[in-house]
Amino acid sequence: MKNLHVYILSFILIILGLFIFIYKVWVLNFPIIPDKKVEIWTIETKISAQALPGPTKMNFYIPKELYNYSIVDESFVSGNYGLSVEDEGPNRVVSWAIRKSKGENVLYYRLQIIKDNKKQAAKSKEENFYQEKPDYTDLETTAITALLDSVRSSSADVTSFTIELIKRLNDENPDENVSILIKDIKPGKEWVNRIKYILAGAHIPSRIIYLLKLEDGVRHAELIPWLEVYNGSDWTALNPRTGEKGIPSQMIIWSFGKDKLISASNGIKINDISFSVGRSFEKLIQISNQRAKKLKSPLIEYSLLSLPLDIQNIYRVLLLLPLGILAVVFFRNIIGIETFGTFMPILIALAFRETQLIWGIALFSLIITLGLMIRFYLERLKLLLVPRLSSILIIVIILMMFISILSYKLGAERPLSVALFPMVIIAMIIERMSIAWEEIGPIDVFKRGLGSLLVAAFGYMLMQNPLLNHLIFVFTELLFVILGMLLLVGRYSGYRLTEIWRFRQILT
Numbered sequence: 476m477k478n479l480h481v482y483i484l485s486f487i488l489i490i491l492g493l494f495i496f497i498y499k500v501w502v503l504n505f506p507i508i509p510d511k512k513v514e515i516w517t518i519e520t521k522i523s524a525q526a527l528p529g530p531t532k533m534n535f536y537i538p539k540e541l542y543n544y545s546i547v548d549e550s551f552v553s554g555n556y557g558l559s560v561e562d563e564g565p566n567r568v569v570s571w572a573i574r575k576s577k578g579e580n581v582l583y584y585r586l587q588i589i590k591d592n593k594k595q596a597a598k599s600k601e602e603n604f605y606q607e608k609p610d611y612t613d614l615e616t617t618a619i620t621a622l623l624d625s626v627r628s629s630s631a632d633v634t635s636f637t638i639e640l641i642k643r644l645n646d647e648n649p650d651e652n653v654s655i656l657i658k659d660i661k662p663g664k665e666w667v668n669r670i671k672y673i674l675a676g677a678h679i680p681s682r683i684i685y686l687l688k689l690e691d692g693v694r695h696a697e698l699i700p701w702l703e704v705y706n707g708s709d710w711t712a713l714n715p716r717t718g719e720k721g722i723p724s725q726m727i728i729w730s731f732g733k734d735k736l737i738s739a740s741n742g743i744k745i746n747d748i749s750f751s752v753g754r755s756f757e758k759l760i761q762i763s764n765q766r767a768k769k770l771k772s773p774l775i776e777y778s779l780l781s782l783p784l785d786i787q788n789i790y791r792v793l794l795l796l797p798l799g800i801l802a803v804v805f806f807r808n809i810i811g812i813e814t815f816g817t818f819m820p821i822l823i824a825l826a827f828r829e830t831q832l833i834w835g836i837a838l839f840s841l842i843i844t845l846g847l848m849i850r851f852y853l854e855r856l857k858l859l860l861v862p863r864l865s866s867i868l869i870i871v872i873i874l875m876m877f878i879s880i881l882s883y884k885l886g887a888e889r890p891l892s893v894a895l896f897p898m899v900i901i902a903m904i905i906e907r908m909s910i911a912w913e914e915i916g917p918i919d920v921f922k923r924g925l926g927s928l929l930v931a932a933f934g935y936m937l938m939q940n941p942l943l944n945h946l947i948f949v950f951t952e953l954l955f956v957i958l959g960m961l962l963l964v965g966r967y968s969g970y971r972l973t974e975i976w977r978f979r980q981i982l983t
Contacts, residue, residue, distance in 0.1 A: 481966050485959040492955030499774060499950060503767045504545075504591070506759040509945030513589055513759040515547065516689050516752065520584040523746040524739065532572040533739045536730040537584060539567045544727055545591040547762050552583035565731040579746070588727070589762055609675050618652040619676045633679055633706040638718035641670065641702075645716055664734070667700040667715045680705035682732035684712065689725045691754040698729055698736065698750070760949060779951060787948075792825070794947045797957050799824055799934035806930045808964050811971030814927040815904050815911075823927070824934035826896045832935055836928055839896065842874050843924070846905040847912075854909070868902040 499505040524533065538546070539562065551558055556571040571582055611619060626643065630636035643653055660669045664683065671681045685698040701722075703710045712722050722728065730736060739745055767775040775781060779790050799821035806812045814820050827835035849870050853863055875896065904927075911920050937943060947953055 478966055481962055485962040488955045488959035488962070492952045492959070495774065495952035496950050496956075499952075503763055503772060503774070504759070505763045505767075505949055507946070509941050511759045512756045513762055515755050515757050515762060516544075516588050517755065518586045518588070518687065519751045519753075520586075521747075521749050521751070522582045522584075522737065523748070524580050524582070525744045525746055526573075526578065526580055528575065530572075530574050531740055531743045532570065533582075533737060533743060533745075535569050535571070535584070535737045536563075536566045536733055537569055538586070538727065538729055539565060541588060541727050542722065543591060544588045547587040547589055547765055549587065550585045552585075554580060554582065556580070556582065566733065607675065608678065609672060611676065614655060618655045619673055622652045622656065622673070623677050627677075633704055634711050634713075634720070636677070637670075637674065637679065637681075637702075637704045637711075637713055638720075640673065641713060641715060641718035644670065644673075645718075664700045667702050668734070670702055670715055674704065682710075683734065684731050685729045685733075685736065686722065686726045687729050687750060687752070688723075689727065689754070690752055693752045694749070696750040696752050699726070701728075703731070779948065791944070791948055794951070794954075795825070795938040795944065796821060797954055798937045798943055798947060801957055801960070802934040802937055803930055804961055804964050806926075806933070808967060809971060811973035812926040812929060813923045814930055815907055815923050816900070816927075819900055819904060820927050820930035821934050822897045822900050823931040824938055827931065827935040828938060832932060835935070836932065838878065839901075839928070839931075841878070842871065842896070842901060843905060843908070845874055846871055846901065847908060850905050850909045864902060864906055867905055868898060871898050871902050871905070 500507060520535075522533070522535065537549075537560075551569065553571055556573045559570045559572075561568055561570070569584065622640070622643065626636055626639045630639045643649070644657055646653065649657065656673060657669065660666055667683045671683065674681045681702060681704045684701045684703050686701050687696060687698055690696070700715065702713045702715045704713065705711075711720060713720060714723075737745060737748060764775065764780050779787055782790070800818070803814070803818065803820060807814065823835070823839060826839075830838060846867065850867060853866060858866065875898065908920050908924065911923070
């Protein structure tokens, strides 16, 4: 019954930790690989307007949801203007308003986005897609009817119908009907509106969308008009010149179905609107953190990433201890290696992070050897326990000082880090080793000392692993997984690996 309780508790802890871990990776896009950098695009829109005295209001359409991209951050520079942002169908509209304004005003909108292949654009929630037939002139009626009948015979559905129509309108040698319909039509928005105008004759819903090309270093980018048609269930984007389906790579949809990107009241004149595009590379963890804060995720609001940087740095070291503890439990309970003290090897491993492994083992062995020699001398003095331990501690400090001074004079830098060794722990190790020397003999003392160094070395390698350091700090929920694993190991009562070798003759 007790085992079942432990198993259930361990299972809950492991599942909880893994669930939060998967959520942060797949939903919040936190990186598994440390220091991974991501391409981030910054788009800055500058609006220059000439205002007349009196109340002024401007409406500007901005992206709402992006296909294959996610909005990381956005900001507005509005001066004295009031600001409000509202949803309007598939778009968002930002409204700037002021009661008294005069002269030229400059407003800015800044957007930061990153590639997100898991992001899918939401379906339009607009209703009443039926397209009314315009009031064509007699000449247009004849030309459009003939053109649409010809296209209909060469198509099977709305999409193929529109593609065939686009190809005929862009034919280098158009027929008479097409020539009448495209005469004096300029490229760009006017061209897309002409296609919409003709599609309305077949009652096919269509709309204009504006694309922005993501190209690094562009200062005066222009929005590109594109065409979308409704096939009964979804909108399909089509190149108005070639009929090719979809949105080109490195392009984003800025707005849907609006002939004017910006509108203003009578008291203001829009002088210029320009788009600047830039690319940079930033650490994905920073971007993911910003996006999670924007989503107001409680996993970020109450995480280590919300703490001040100096406190974060403290926990970066403290969170290495569970990794070391896992190593100690594995070596002691599964392999069966004995050590001096339960967590002493982990504290030594922390010191190895500064001295490096080889130097750390050498310095640790030197201090322990010299300390033991002095401890055996103190044994002859018949001191009481507390004064003897205090004396050993002072001797350890003197030894560390001597090693640091000597290494400095010899020009060696690594031994200077010996001061980071846990002095009290070393003093206790010397005391315990001296007692064990008398009780179990020097050979067993040597085995335990070697085992302590082995566990410390393995713990050091775990703590120095950049991937593990990153995972345990960013995904602190993995502590639940470690705790669950420790509970399972805590109920293990089978043979240790060293015992299998020890009792190999009995087992066979």
